[in-house]
Every structure is written in structure tokens, then in C-alpha cells.
Amino acid sequence: MIQTFLILLCVAAPRLFAQPLAKGGSPDPIFAAVPFDKWLAEGDQAPIRWVLRLSTNELSNHQRIKARVDIQVDGNELLKRRGKGTLVTLVQFTDNAGAIYQSHGAMGLKDVKEAASTVDVIYTQDAFVLPGDYRVALCLFDSATGEHNVAHRTLHVAPLKSDPLPGMWENLPPVEFVSGGEPPDSWFLPYLRERLILPLETRRKIRIDLLVNVSSSEPPEGAKTAKASNLAVILPALKVISQMDVRNGTMNVALLDLARHSVSDEQDSVRELDWRKIRAGLKEANPNVIDVHSLEKREQNAQFFVSEVRRRLANSSAEALPVLIVLSGPMSFQGGENLRPIDLGKSPDYRVFYIRYHMPPVRPVLSPFPVPLGPQRRNGPAGPALHPVPLEPPDSLERTLKPLEPRLFDVDSPEQFRKALATLMAEISKI
Numbered sequence: 001m002i003q004t005f006l007i008l009l010c011v012a013a014p015r016l017f018a019q020p021l022a023k024g025g026s027p028d029p030i031f032a033a034v035p036f037d038k039w040l041a042e043g044d045q046a047p048i049r050w051v052l053r054l055s056t057n058e059l060s061n062h063q064r065i066k067a068r069v070d071i072q073v074d075g076n077e078l079l080k081r082r083g084k085g086t087l088v089t090l091v092q093f094t095d096n097a098g099a100i101y102q103s104h105g106a107m108g109l110k111d112v113k114e115a116a117s118t119v120d121v122i123y124t125q126d127a128f129v130l131p132g133d134y135r136v137a138l139c140l141f142d143s144a145t146g147e148h149n150v151a152h153r154t155l156h157v158a159p160l161k162s163d164p165l166p167g168m169w170e171n172l173p174p175v176e177f178v179s180g181g182e183p184p185d186s187w188f189l190p191y192l193r194e195r196l197i198l199p200l201e202t203r204r205k206i207r208i209d210l211l212v213n214v215s216s217s218e219p220p221e222g223a224k225t226a227k228a229s230n231l232a233v234i235l236p237a238l239k240v241i242s243q244m245d246v247r248n249g250t251m252n253v254a255l256l257d258l259a260r261h262s263v264s265d266e267q268d269s270v271r272e273l274d275w276r277k278i279r280a281g282l283k284e285a286n287p288n289v290i291d292v293h294s295l296e297k298r299e300q301n302a303q304f305f306v307s308e309v310r311r312r313l314a315n316s317s318a319e320a321l322p323v324l325i326v327l328s329g330p331m332s333f334q335g336g337e338n339l340r341p342i343d344l345g346k347s348p349d350y351r352v353f354y355i356r357y358h359m360p361p362v363r364p365v366l367s368p369f370p371v372p373l374g375p376q377r378r379n380g381p382a383g384p385a386l387h388p389v390p391l392e393p394p395d396s397l398e399r400t401l402k403p404l405e406p407r408l409f410d411v412d413s414p415e416q417f418r419k420a421l422a423t424l425m426a427e428i429s430k431i
Contacts, residue, residue, distance in 0.1 A: 026177065028102035031090060039150050040137055046149045048140055049074035056129065056157050059414040061236035062189060063168065063196065063421075064128035065157055066178070071123040071140060075116045082112030085144025089123045093155075093175045094135040101127070101175035109144070126178040128192075130169055131159040164422035170197045184282050187235040190275040198244045198421075202431045206249035207320040209312045212238050213305075213328035213397070214282060215258040230329040231282070233357050237327055237417060242273050244425065249320055254308070255281050258331070261304040302333050306342050306400050313342075313350045313404070321431055322350040325424070326401065329357050332393030341403045351431065352406040353424050359392055359412070 056067040069091050081087070086106050093101040105123050133156050140149040172194050179191065214231060242253060250269045255278065257264045264281030267274060313322050398408065407427065409420035 025099040026101045026103070026175070028090075028104055030088070030104045031092070031102050034090075034141060036090060036092075036139065039139060039148055040152070042150065044151050046151070047147050048077050048142065048149050050077075050140055050149055052138060052151055052153070054136060054153050054155055056155060059160065059418070060128070061187075061233050061414050061417075062128070062192070063165075063236075063240050063414060063418060064172075064176075065131070065160075067127045067129045067155060067157065069125045069127075069136070069138065071138065073121045073123070073140065075119045075121065078109065078112045078116045078121060079114070081109050081142060081144065082116070083110060085109050085142055088141045088143060089125070090137075090139040090141065091125050091177075092137040093127065093129075094137070095174040096132055096134075097174075099174065101173075101177065103127075103177040128172075128176045128178060129155075129157050130172060130174045131157045132174060133157075134175070164419050165198070168196050168198060172196075184231060184235060184279060187232050188239060188275060188278070189236075193272075195272075196240060196243045198240075198425065200244045200246050200425055201429055202246075202248045204248070204431050205320045206246065206323050206428070206431055208244075208246060208249065208251040208323045208325060208428075210238070210241060210251060210253045210325045210327065211308065211312070212253065212255050213258065213326070213331060214255050214264060215301075215331070230357060230359050234327060234329065237355065237357060239273065240417075240421065241325065241327065242270055256305065256308060257281075257284065258301045258305055260284075261300065263308070302396060302400055303340070305397065306340065309342055309401070309404075310344060313352075314344060323428060323431070324350065324352045324404075326352070326354045326397065326406070327357070328355075328397055329359070330393055330395035331397045333396050341400050343403065350404070351428065352401065352404040353409070353427075354398065354401055354406040355409045355411065355417070355420060355424075356395060356398070357411055357417070 051072040053070040053072075054067070055070075056065065058066050058068075060066040071089050073087070078087070086108050088107075089105045091103045095101075103125055105125065107121065107123075133154065136153040136155050138149075138151045138153065142148070176192060176194070178189065180186070212234065214234070238253070242251065244251065252268045253266070253270050253273065254263050255265045256262075262284075264284050265277050267277065309324065309326075313324060398406075407424070409416075409424065411417045411420050
């Protein structure tokens with residue numbers, strides 16, 4: 001059995017976290033390679049020193065409730081097992097209908113250092129969950145010795161209070177595991193393909209243009225801070241908005257790189273965003289790599305934005321009313337920028353909405369748990385060290401949009417974004 005397990009683990013280990021599978025449940029082949037059900041039936045046990053924590057009811061940037069499982073392992077347990085085997089975590093959710101959702105993580109013990117005795121290792125598994133009650137089974141398994149910990153927990157996920165979009169989660173599976181990865185994939189989560197339910201009915205035919213600013217903003221003049229970028233919240237918001245079901249019209253999406261005066265990606269009549277194209281566009285918009293020609297033209301950055309807005313709103317027709325949605329963080333430009341507002345001349349009929357996503361406030365870290373699999377120094381500071389929050393720049397985009405009388409939404413949390421989205425959809429539906 002152990003040999004079969006190791007073969008399966010070698011195949012699955014590169015992903016570390018199991019990817020979500022079928023809607024009716026997500027079986028993980030690693031579970032079938034060990035006597036998992038037998039271990040559960042034997043009851044809770046912990047020959048390997050560990051600490052467990054389950055938390056939930058946090059609305060994520062993807063507008064899903066997120067549950068988190070943290071398994072903290074004593075570093076001395078790693079030290080005495082170093083040189084052979086793999087430490088494996090198994091996480092299983094069971095919903096009220098009996099459907100099972102499974103995921104695993106793995107850590108090789110071959111190269112454990114002597115310093116491991118002074119640190120703990122924390123495995124974190126996030127999952128998007130629907131409101132309801134779940135049984136959670138957790139297991140920690142040493143593939144070399146066969147030792148295993150088992151724990152049973154229950155998890156209650158409460159519905160959102162006064163939810164402005166109560167039907168958004170219909171047709172979603174009760175549990176979807178969130179895998180690891182590096183930005184920008186970890187921000188967009190391209191493997192989560194189930195659509196949110198966001199119907200948008202209008203009397204008049206409309207054409208929505210969603211303009212997303214993916215540029216990094218210049219810091220305020222004289223401030224000793226780095227350029228600010230909040231793609232970690234902008235990309236999930238983009239994914240959510242793109243799932244609006246425009247039933248009497250179309251939605252076009254464009255990513256603007258103001259520093260290079262370019263549209264880094266443009267997708268028309270969107271039903272499902274092409275993440276590969278967006279990812280390639282973001283790579284081109286890397287704020288750390290910019291050519292001399294772009295630097296020479298940076299005093300025209302604001303007018304590039306103005307021209308892109310004007311081009312879309314001026315393209316008005318009797319068939320489809322232009323609806324512009326600007327999604328951006330506060331954007332400041334270099335001194336000397338030409339900040340002339342947009343002038344459309346004879347004003348066509350249009351609607352403009354501006355979702356201004358501020359950098360979320362930093363909350364104190366009160367426990368060592370909300371960090372991914374990795375070392376945590378024992379008796380040291382709880383969680384990663386906090387750094388000063390960069391001073392948020394003043395917003396120049398609002399000034400350029402002012403003649404268009406945009407409906408402005410200032411948001412800095414998933415809850416505020418959810419309310420803004422509900423209001424935006426309600427106002428568009430009156431067209």
C-alpha cells in the first residue's frame with residue numbers, strides 16, 4: 001500500500017494542492033492509496049504533534065465565502081523524520097448531501113535542516129464554500145513510518161447578512177478547493193470555471209465597455225514610496241464583472257497600460273474571458289520593465305486614457321447605448337501631465353460608472369496561521385512582519401472623467417464591491 005501511495009504521490013506532488021474536479025464532489029486519488037476510511041473510523045489520534053484551526057465566513061475578492069484549514073506541525077517532528085519519506089496532509093469536506101471533496105498537500109523530508117527544531121511548518125488549504133454545514137476530516141501522514149494523525153471537525157458556514165446579490169451562487173458546487181500558485185494566476189484563479197449568476201436585463205439594447213487600468217500608479221510627488229499596484233483585487237473584480245449576463249447587448253473588455261499608451265488586451269462580446277491573453281498582456285505591462293520611449297511620453301499618459309474613453313463613448317448608435325465601466329485603483333500621474341477632462345462635443349447618450357478600488361486596509365496579524373506552507377519561527381512574531389502601508393496616491397482619473405458625470409463607487413473590501421456591483425447592475429437595468 002505504501003509503495004502504491006508513493007507512486008501516486010510522485011504524480012500528484014507537483015501541484016501540492018488538489019485541483020477542483022467534478023461538481024458532485026472532488027475525489028483525490030491519493031486518498032484511495034491509503035486506508036483513509038479505516039483511519040477515520042478509528043477516531044481522533046495525534047502521534048505527530050500538530051495544531052489545527054478551521055475558520056470561515058470571510059468573503060473573498062472572488063465574491064465567494066472562503067473557508068481555511070491550517071495544520072501546524074512541530075518542527076521537531078520534521079527533524080526526527082528527516083532524510084526519508086514525505087509528510088502528507090489530507091483534507092476532506094463532506095456536505096449535507098453526502099458529497100465528498102478532497103485535497104492534499106505534500107512536503108518532502110529529505111532536505112530538512114537542523115534549524116527545523118526552532119520553527120513550525122504550517123500547511124494552509126483554502127476552499128470556497130456555500131452556506132451550510134460540513135463535516136471536515138483532517139489527516140497528517142508520514143509515508144516512511146506509516147504514523148498518522150486524524151481529527152474530525154464540523155464547520156458551519158453562515159449566509160451573508162443582507163446579501164444584495166442573493167442568487168449569485170446558484171449552480172455553484174458546495175466546495176471548491178483553491179490551489180496555490182504564483183501571481184497573477186493566484187489572483188485570477190483561472191481553473192475555477194463555474195460562472196456566477198449575474199443576470200442583467202435592459203429594455204434598450206446596450207454595449208458595455210469595461211476598461212480596466214492595469215498600470216501602476218506614480219507615488220505622490222515627494223513621497224518615498226514605490227509605485228502602487230492593486231491587481232490582487234482588480235483581477236478578481238474583473239473576473240466577477242465579466243460574468244454579468246448581458247441579455248440585451250454585449251460586453252467588451254479592454255486592459256489599458258497607460259504607461260505604454262497601449263491596450264494590452266482587448267476581448268469583444270465576452271462570454272468567458274481568455275485568461276491566456278490577459279496573462280500575456282499583464283506580462284507586457286510589467287511596471288519593472290519599461291522602455292525609454294514610454295518614459296519620454298509619460299506626460300501624455302492621462303490623455304491616452306482620455307482618448308480611449310472618448311473613442312468608446314463617441315461610437316454611439318441608435319441600436320446600442322454605450323455603457324462604460326472603468327475599473328481602476330486611484331491613479332496619479334507625473335507632474336506636468338496634461339489633465340484636460342474628456343470633451344465629447346455634442347454629448348451622445350451614454351452611461352458611465354467608475355469603480356475605484358482602494359488598497360485594502362492592513363489588519364493586525366493575530367495568529368501564526370494565515371500563511372502558506374512554510375516555516376514559522378516558534379516563539380517569534382505572529383505571522384509575517386508588517387510593513388508600512390504605501391501612501392495611496394491622489395486620483396487623477398476622476399478629474400478626467402468628471403464632465404461625463406460618472407457614477408462613482410469607492411470600495412476597499414469585497415463586501416463594498418458586492419454592494420457596488422448590485423447597485424451598478426440595478427442602475428443599468430433601468431436603461
